[in-house]
Amino acid sequence: MARMIPCEDGDPIELADLIEALNDDAFDPGDEEGFAAMAPLLRRLAGNRDFLAGLAVAELKDRCARQSLENRYSAQVIMLHRASEKYFIRANFWPSPQDSVVRNSGLAPFFYHVPHDHNFSFLTVGYLGPGYWSEYYEYDYEKVVGFPGEPVGLRYVETSRLEPGKVMLYRAHRDVHNQLPADSLSVSINIMEASNRLPFLSQYRFDVKSCQIAGILTRSATEALLALAAHQGGGNARDLLERFAAHHPCDRIQFAALREMAIAAPDVDTGLDILARGTGSPVRLVAEMSRQEMNRLQAGRDWIEGRPVSAGA
Ligand SMILES: [Fe+2]
Known part of the structure; x- marks a missing residue:
């Protein structure tokens, strides 16, 4: 204690x-x-x-x-x-x-x-x-x-x-x-x-x-701004997100950069491709969180793509 x-x-x-x-x-x-x-x-x-x-x-x-x-x-x-x-x-x-x-x-x-x-x-x-x-x-x-x-x-x-x-x-x-x-x-x-x-x-x-x-429980300003950058920042932001995903010293921020790029991707398959890169990361948190996020994205595919969501989904 x-x-x-x-x-x-x-x-x-x-x-x-x-x-x-x-x-x-x-x-x-x-x-x-x-x-x-x-x-x-x-x-x-x-x-x-x-x-x-x-x-x-x-x-x-x-x-x-x-x-x-x-x-x-x-x-x-x-x-x-x-x-x-x-x-x-x-x-x-x-x-x-x-x-x-x-x-x-x-x-x-x-x-x-x-x-x-x-x-x-x-x-x-x-x-x-x-x-x-x-x-x-x-x-x-x-x-x-x-x-x-x-x-x-x-x-x-x-x-x-x-x-x-x-x-x-x-x-x-x-x-x-x-x-x-x-x-x-x-x-x-x-x-x-x-x-x-x-x-x-x-x-x-x-x-x-x-x-x-x-x-x-930790939510930093960096994570919130990464979400904004992924949706609004253009090529300059994309470079920054890629750099954070590859090299940021905090593993949680590395994953956040990947996740926000995946969420901002034009379609589900592109988002899944981005997260699949994360599952191969040597950083265990990034690999596991990417796997979990892929499962979430797959589970929500119908809703995201505007198809009727089946009962019980
Ligand atoms: Fe406490």
Whole structure:
């Protein structure tokens, strides 16, 4: 499970004190021990019972200007600090099934019941309320290719909750959790690893019953733009797509370039020819995803070509 880090009680600190420590050049969130060493400071920030409400009031007085600029999450998150390339700090709200926001919107917007890993490490502390529940698992990222349906050796560890003052380090590409609703509204505070390479590292959704990868959660701007380029970009875009398909250092982007060329092809057979190239790739993710996409394209051929779709199809 995520690594629990026991911390002694200490005097509460301000958010600025934590930021000062994290801004030290020696802090490297990619180093597990270095990240874990920040746990006592995060625990002491959690002992400060006023700072979060004070920050919320300050944001409201400023019409949430900083949240508009820096917060790419939903209203579940308050961005507390984002100034470094290496990390940011946020507060997360975890509603319970009894809260009106869940009764009106359901559980899905809060990422409950979605077993997943993370393509970044983060340190978290329970700040308010009883804490969200998690079923914790671990897996061996090095043994995984990363395609949906791939068997993964998920190992169940335990079910526990992020209680107030409890500090945990979620390790990138190792810890998996199935997050379950808090018994009543809870808040956690996170120090998140940040890096320009994260969009190229995949985060997975898992089926914990069948122990398989259920989907890839990472969606980068590159993948979205490849789709536009394939349909609108002409010869220049085609060159770029071919280059990405052949040489991009991220295997997920390699496949995305192939897929978008296939989708933009003038007919199904041309699309299948493009994907067939992918099935021969020495990159296992590209080969398997291309095979899956060929099956999807074949299955949808009648619909794509405007023929009546047979019953049961
Ligand atoms: Fe998570």
